[in-house]
Amino acid sequence: xxxxxxxxxxxxxxxxxxxxxxxxxxxxxxxxxxxxxxxxxxxxxxxxxxxxxxxxxxxxxxxxxxxxxxxxxxxxxxxxxxxxxxxxxxxxxxxxxxxxxxxxxxxxxxxxxxxxxxxxxxxxxxxxxxxxxxxxxxxxxxxxxxxxxxxxxxxxxxxxxxxxxxxxxxxxxxxxxxxxxxxxxxxxxxxxxxxxxxxxxxxxxxxxxxxxxxxxxxxxxxxxxxxxxxxxxxxxxxxxxxxxxxxxxxxxxxxxxxxxxxxxxxxxxxxxxxxxxxxxxxxxxxxxxxxxxxxxxxxxxxxxxxxxxxxxxxxxxxxxxxxxxxxxxxxxxxxxxxxxxxxxxxxxxxxxxxxxxxxxxxxxxxxxxxxxxxxxxxxxxxxxxxxxxxxxxxxxxxxxxxxxxxxxxxxxxxxxxxxxxxxxxxxxxxxxxxxxxxxxxxxxxxxxxxxxxxxxxxxxxxxxxxxxxxxxxxxxxxxxxxxxxxxxxxxxxxxxxxxxxxxxxxxxxxxxxxxxxxxxxxxxxxxxxxxxxxxxxxxxxxxxxxxxxxxxxxxxxxxxxxxxxxxxxxxxxxxxxxxxxxxxxxxxxxxxx
Amino acid sequence: xxxxxxxxxxxxxxxxxxxxxxxxxxxxxxxxxxxxxxxxxxxxxxxxxxxxxxxxxxxxxxxxxxxxxxxxxxxxxxxxxxxxxxxxxxxxxxxxxxxxxxxxxxxxxxxxxxxxxxxxxxxxxxxxxxxxxxxxxxxxxxxxxxxxxxxxxxxxxxxxxxxxxxxxxxxxxxxxxxxxxxxxxxxxxx
Numbered sequence: 001x002x003x004x005x006x007x008x009x010x011x012x013x014x015x016x017x018x019x020x021x022x023x024x025x026x027x028x029x030x031x032x033x034x035x036x037x038x039x040x041x042x043x044x045x046x047x048x049x050x051x052x053x054x055x056x057x058x059x060x061x062x063x064x065x066x067x068x069x070x071x072x073x074x075x076x077x078x079x080x081x082x083x084x085x086x087x088x089x090x091x092x093x094x095x096x097x098x099x100x101x102x103x104x105x106x107x108x109x110x111x112x113x114x115x116x117x118x119x120x121x122x123x124x125x126x127x128x129x130x131x132x133x134x135x136x137x138x139x140x141x142x143x144x145x146x147x148x149x150x151x152x153x154x155x156x157x158x159x160x161x162x163x164x165x166x167x168x169x170x171x172x173x174x175x176x177x178x179x180x181x182x183x184x185x186x187x188x189x190x191x192x193x194x195x196x197x198x199x200x201x202x203x204x205x206x207x208x209x210x211x212x213x214x215x216x217x218x219x220x221x222x223x224x225x226x227x228x229x230x231x232x233x234x235x236x237x238x239x240x241x242x243x244x245x246x247x248x249x250x251x252x253x254x255x256x257x258x259x260x261x262x263x264x265x266x267x268x269x270x271x272x273x274x275x276x277x278x279x280x281x282x283x284x285x286x287x288x289x290x291x292x293x294x295x296x297x298x299x300x301x302x303x304x305x306x307x308x309x310x311x312x313x314x315x316x317x318x319x320x321x322x323x324x325x326x327x328x329x330x331x332x333x334x335x336x337x338x339x340x341x342x343x344x345x346x347x348x349x350x351x352x353x354x355x356x357x358x359x360x361x362x363x364x365x366x367x368x369x370x371x372x373x374x375x376x377x378x379x380x381x382x383x384x385x386x387x388x389x390x391x392x393x394x395x396x397x398x399x400x401x402x403x404x405x406x407x408x409x410x411x412x413x414x415x416x417x418x419x420x421x422x423x424x425x426x427x428x429x430x431x432x433x434x435x436x437x438x439x440x441x442x443x444x445x446x447x448x449x450x451x452x453x454x455x456x457x458x459x460x461x462x463x464x465x466x467x468x469x470x471x472x473x474x475x476x477x478x479x480x481x482x483x484x485x486x487x488x489x490x491x492x493x494x495x496x497x498x499x500x501x502x503x504x505x506x507x508x509x510x511x512x513x514x515x516x517x518x519x520x521x522x523x524x525x526x527x528x529x530x531x532x533x534x535x536x537x538x539x540x541x542x543x544x545x546x547x548x549x550x551x552x553x554x555x556x557x558x559x560x561x562x563x564x565x566x567x568x569x570x571x572x573x574x575x576x577x578x579x580x581x582x583x584x585x586x587x588x589x590x591x592x593x
Numbered sequence: 594x595x596x597x598x599x600x601x602x603x604x605x606x607x608x609x610x611x612x613x614x615x616x617x618x619x620x621x622x623x624x625x626x627x628x629x630x631x632x633x634x635x636x637x638x639x640x641x642x643x644x645x646x647x648x649x650x651x652x653x654x655x656x657x658x659x660x661x662x663x664x665x666x667x668x669x670x671x672x673x674x675x676x677x678x679x680x681x682x683x684x685x686x687x688x689x690x691x692x693x694x695x696x697x698x699x700x701x702x703x704x705x706x707x708x709x710x711x712x713x714x715x716x717x718x719x720x721x722x723x724x725x726x727x728x729x730x731x732x733x734x735x736x737x738x739x740x741x742x743x744x745x746x747x748x749x750x751x752x753x754x755x756x757x758x759x760x761x762x763x764x765x766x767x768x769x770x771x772x773x774x775x776x777x778x779x780x781x782x783x
Contacts, residue, residue, distance in 0.1 A: 126628060131639050135683040138627070155683060189624055189686040315677035318670070 034081025036108030062092020067436030098426025159192030220249030221287020401457030431460030564589030
């Protein structure tokens with residue numbers, strides 16, 4: 001990775017930054033210049049190994065780096081200036097922390113002599129970002145700079161991945177010091193445990209072998225662990241014949257076309273997935289964290305099951321739900337042992353699972369994702385289904401914003417491969433999808449990258465259309481436009497007597513003209529029978545596209561586990577009358593989010 | 594089963610705690626670097642855990658190691674969370690729940706000591722009484738003139754509490770306490 005002449009060479013701090021990026025295999029950096037990072041930008045200008053992507057707002061740089069990281073498995077890198085540059089990056093940092101995305105954020109800082117003096121564009125960057133990073137550093141001595149950046153990459157990408165910040169004062173960027181290449185010896189206090197306890201894996205195999213009603217519940221950890229983990233997960237499912245569901249973050253690790261797939265679980269998951277979670281006798285949680293969107297009411301969560309939990313983060317095990325067998329380790333390594341031991345010791349008696357599969361078939365027959373078709377207006381679910389049908393055979397990556405469209409995308413767009421689905425799960429950041437799509441497209445220039453968006457979310461980071469045009473990144477922004485903040489409205493209907501306080505957008509931009517103003521391509525479609533042609537046009541245009549898909553304005557997202565309810569108390573689409581919606585949540589549930 | 598496992602600090606969970614909160618003393622070995630104390634304290638405030646006492650100082654200068662002693666309160670489940678959350682902090686080397694460890698060693702509690710400086714001002718009978726009581730508590734006089742004493746007292750927190758309560762009517766002016774320093778009995782290290 002390093003070449004001889006760069007080892008222990010004297011250079012300026014700014015040179016070190018660029019050299020360290022190269023030595024850590026970085027090809028692209030998303031960023032925005034400013035006073036406190038000018039020396040680094042000057043170095044970037046004088047080389048062409050690391051390509052800099054200029055965004056229009058630092059939040060865009062962060063989400064673009066997240067999309068880049070999520071779709072490649074490598075760390076995403078962003079470079080921003082001090083003060084507002086750093087504070088604008090806070091949202092994507094917290095987003096990456098919650099979804100375990102490896103990000104390295106380099107921030108400029110005022111010169112060390114001015115720190116603490118309320119200087120122009122000064123902020124306490126390490127203080128502000130301490131709770132929203134896995135770790136952060138303020139580098140005060142140029143001789144520590146290279147080692148710190150290398151350590152930052154190591155911390156971001158190993159263990160449970162996450163965002164890190166390296167704050168570099170401007171005088172340190174100018175100062176000369178000795179560059180050290182990446183070293184393999186990490187600090188002694190940071191040693192993530194990757195290999196699972198074999199005794200516990202044995203116990204897990206035993207428990208699984210005796211299961212009558214098992215379910216595998218997998219999450220984003222499988223994807224973070226790398227393609228081999230997804231491969232092993234598929235092998236485990238094939239070997240055991242167990243049904244498998246996944247969290248929002250884990251979609252694609254097991255193929256949606258696989259025969260053991262029961263769909264996504266959780267608040268807007270399928271009926272069969274949630275009922276199977278509720279009634280199972282053995283639950284195998286692999287790289288997921290029993291988030292509240294998944295469990296529903298905790299004290300009614302899967303009451304009669306033994307739970308196996310595989311996770312790399314010890315604080316995730318036993319946090320929300322008691323694990324009967326908690327296996328600490330990297331999902332990929334543990335699955336390797338699990339598959340090997342299963343092959344060696346467990347007899348696969350798939351017949352014993354017949355009654356369970358029959359029960360699941362009954363739940364599946366409930367058809368919980370059904371909706372009423374309409375020949376005059378485009379139903380949002382229909383739009384996603386058509387988008388899927390017309391793009392599934394291409395090299396496609398999907399990002400989303402946050403809201404109803406996100407849930408419809410998760411329900412009706414089906415993923416057969418990992419790293420194809422980029423969404424803001426934990427933090428729920430509206431405005432994530434457009435810049436994330438930019439990041440994905442930069443990493444995969446020939447792929448079809450689509451942001452399934454909502455009309456409200458997409459306006460939060462719309463400015464990055466300009467970046468997409470600049471870098472000829474032909475991202476497709478497929479906006480399900482219902483003129484509402486649909487999920488906000490849905491909750492107001494559920495909780496607040498249908499008083500739709502500020503969830504309707506009175507003034508909506510003309511998305512077609514807006515696309516043209518940015519130098520992109522605009523498409524509008526409001527008729528179901530014209531939708532296919534419009535989608536084909538979107539795919540064929542080699543420019544960034546804003547697709548204004550006018551959908552039924554009042555459609556709601558079902559099925560749904562209302563707050564404070566259990567998995568077996570789902571609100572299904574055919575039962576969701578106005579009255580059922582108004583009474584779905586009791587007084588206690590109202591306090592929840 | 595799950596009903597007993599209610600996380601803290603989250604609006605999502607409204608079921609009542611069924612486990613009883615108890616006081617635990619944690620020893621945390623950390624790299625002595627800028628911001629490490631802020632990371633530990635930020636974790637407690639950010640996740641809604643309590644800090645009853647906090648003591649920190651460098652203990653191994655050559656290795657740049659500091660030892661933080663935290664007395665906190667929570668259910669056994671919350672205590673397990675606190676321990677794991679602390680272990681996630683990059684410059685944290687080790688976290689030992691001294692209270693749990695002392696139970697494992699067949700002891701009731703870890704050794705805990707605290708030091709306090711107590712300033713008492715007064716004349717006449719009150720002054721004599723203060724000095725007499727200080728003697729009974731084995732507090733030593735480290736500063737005095739005709740109108741005041743400053744006592745130095747070391748012991749368990751409860752002993753310090755009692756001493757301070759007694760000094761109140763005798764002209765107590767100010768108190769400074771170090772917080773708890775603690776370790777387990779026996780030959781083994783943490």
